Amino acid sequence: MSQPRHFQNNLERTEKLSGQEPxxxxxxxxxxxxxxxxxxxxxxxxxxxxxxxxxxxxxxxxYLHVHQVLLRNAALAKQLGHQDPIWAEGAAGFLEAAAAILEATAPVACSLHSRHPRMTFLEGYPGVIALQAVCYHHRGKQREALQAAQVLETMASSVTECPEGECEVLYGRAGYLYALCFVQKHLGSEAISSAILETICLQILQEGAANVDMDASLRSWGLMYQWHYKQYLGGCHGIAGILYTLLLSGSALERVITAGDYRTRLQAAASSLLDACFPSGNLPPSLGGRQDTLVQWCHGAPGLTQLLAEMCQSRWQPLFGDELQARARATAERAGNTIWERGLLTKGLGLCHGISGNAYALSAAARAGDDQQMHHSALQFGLFMAEHWEKLYPLPDHPSSLFEGLGGAVCFWMDILDDINQAHFPGFEL
Structure with a gap:
């Protein structure tokens, strides 16, 4: 008998927790x-x-995330400083630890990049150099930060030359676009060339449009992408993650769609993606999928709620309109309920296919509808991880890592201690 995909959820969804209990x-x-x-x-x-x-x-x-939380929450930093020596150096200590890791690994990542280039934030040298730029910035080394940002920009030509199917978040153009947006968020809009952002956005849109124009069965989508000959729908490899990352680019995307005919295509893609959801609000892994089984960021609703939350932002009302935004909120509620019911995954603590990723997905669903019960649901997932982490830790292949293991849980626990209403999925949201 195969192992169940999730633990039975016996947590109390509506119970009010005292201020110090978390x-x-x-x-x-x-x-x-x-x-x-x-x-x-x-x-x-x-x-x-x-x-x-x-x-x-x-x-x-x-470590950078811990630094950011402690830097903006002085009361928390003071409280933690008395708890254990690991907190003693405060925000600055975690920032220096992050910088030391990146200094040691950057040459290895660069060497690997020269032989087997991967062009994304999560898988490749762009992620390392983007993190270096941000660490330099927060350490007050602005010249080095801008130099690192420029190195990241030089990779754009290689990204535009990637094979046609390479547009998704984990290995494709959207993953490089995220690296640019990540640096821009921390260093400011002037740190990254708007022309490069627009070029990558435009190419992603062109690829999606070309795929639709070559296949009459996809016409209603406006945009569609495939990876390894499959039309994936989720956050990691699919159109949900691609559309979400395009929206993260903000004004760069707005300029591109103003200059081209992509507004209606984006609307059609978002609408068709909502149509593709199961009645539960869960998302099939790929187009035409009929099994409502996977509830994880890489395949399923947990990789969709971030897009839904972003679609509901007021800045995108002119693009999506009231009706599509209302549909996004309703889908986010159904998706959140499904994640609550089936999201305590037996694969461990990770972001990609573990409980921390689903906790962040609940936070995104909460933002889509300003739903405090959904925030509480996310909190309960975090508390479940805290109570059971030692048993959950060894389950994935790389149990200490950010996306498969303990790193994702640590980020979410920091968000619980800071402000769970502002919890954003590491390496995917901003």
Whole structure:
């Protein structure tokens, strides 16, 4: 008999927690987990390769996230500083730890890039150099930060020359676009060339339009993408992740769709994606899929809720209109309910196909409809991880990593201690 995909959810969804209860539950687990990651940095245990996804740079991302939380939440930083020596150096200590990891891994990632180039934030040198740029910036080294941003920009020509099917988040153009947007968020809009952003956005749109124009059965979609000969729909390899990343580029996308005929195509793609959802709000892994089974970021509703939340932002009302925004909110509610019911995954703590990714997906669903019960649902997932993390930790292939393991849980626990209403999926949302 095969292992069930998820644990039975016996958590209380509507129970009101006292102010300190999340802290009491999360803090001991968070502290011990950081020590596990500290050991992993020293030994490489539970990690693989120089990628943000499963490697040391992912731990640098975790440390950068801890730094950001402690920097903006002085009261929390003061409270944690008295808890354990691992917190003693505060925000600055985690920033320096992130910088040290990146300094050590950047040459390895660069060498690998020259032999087997991967062009995305999660899988490849762009993620390492983007993180370096941001670390330099927060350390006050603006010249080095801008130099790193320029190195990232030089990769654009290689990205535009990628094979036609390479547009998704994990290995394709959208993953490179995310790296640009990540740097721009931290360093400011002037740090990344608007022309490069627009070029990548335009090529992604052109690829999606060309796929539709070659296949009459896809005409209603406006845009469609395929990876390994399959039309995936989710966040990792599919159109949900691609559309979401396009929206992250903000004004660059707006300029491109104003100059071209892509407005109606984006509307059609978003509408068709909502139509493709199961009645449960879950998303099939690929076009035509009929099995409502996978509830994880890489395949399923947890990779869709971020797009739904972004679609509901007021800046996109002129693009999507009231009716499509209302449909997005309704779909987010159904998706969130399904994630709540089936999202305590037995694969472990990770972001890609684990519980922390589903916790972040619940947070996105909450933002789509300003739904406090959904935020509470996300919190309960975080508390479940804190109570059971030692049993869940060894389950994935790379248990210390950001996207498969403990790193994702650490990020979410920090968001619980800070402000769960502002929790955003690491390496996917901004």
């Amino acid at each position: 802290v009491v539950t999360v803090l001991p687990s968070l502290t011990q987990a950081l020590k596990v990651l500290q050991k992993a940095v020293a030994t490489g245990e539970g990690l693989r390769g120089p990628s943000v996804y499963t490697g040391l740079p992912g731990i640098a991302f975790v």
